[in-house]
Amino acid sequence: MSTQKIWDLHMTYDGPVTEEFLEGTKELARSIAGEPGILWKIWTIEEGTSRFGSTYLFRSREDLDTYREMHLKRLASIGITVASDHIFDIMEEVSAITRAPLSA
Template sequence: MSTLKIWDLHLKYDGPVTKEFLEGNIKLAESIAQEEGVIWKIWTHEEGTNHYGSTYLFKNIDFLNKYKEMHVKRLNSIGITDIKDHVFDILEDVSKINNAPLQ
């Protein structure tokens, strides 16, 4: 089994999607790109709803847990409390067959 971990996160954001909000996301993305143990992150949004999410690939569970604790506190500090998440192991052999970006 791989030491890589997927963190799948879903939340509801009821605030306005303003220019400032979008610029803040760019700054947040830039800071996430520097986080130790984060290999990549995909940002998601369900069109026409207030449902947002992301899927991360981490080097291992220790990096994931450290980041998760910090990030959930950050989300809570801006009023986001409806958060659902899952941590998954990766089945690398079969994922590689389907060109999974595991690097």
């Protein structure tokens, strides 16, 4: 197993999903891109709903745990409710076969 970890997070937003809200995610993305230990993040949204998701690849469990604690508080402070929050190990050999974007 890899020391890298996947964090899969699904959320809902209590307010309307407006262009202004979506524009604000760009600022958040720039902030997240600078966080230590995050190798990448994929953002998802279920069209026509207030449901969102994120899948991250972290360099280590320690990096993930540090970021996770801060980020869950940040999400709560802006009205985002976490529906599910899972941390996964990576099955590297089979992931490589299916071209997973894992970092060395």
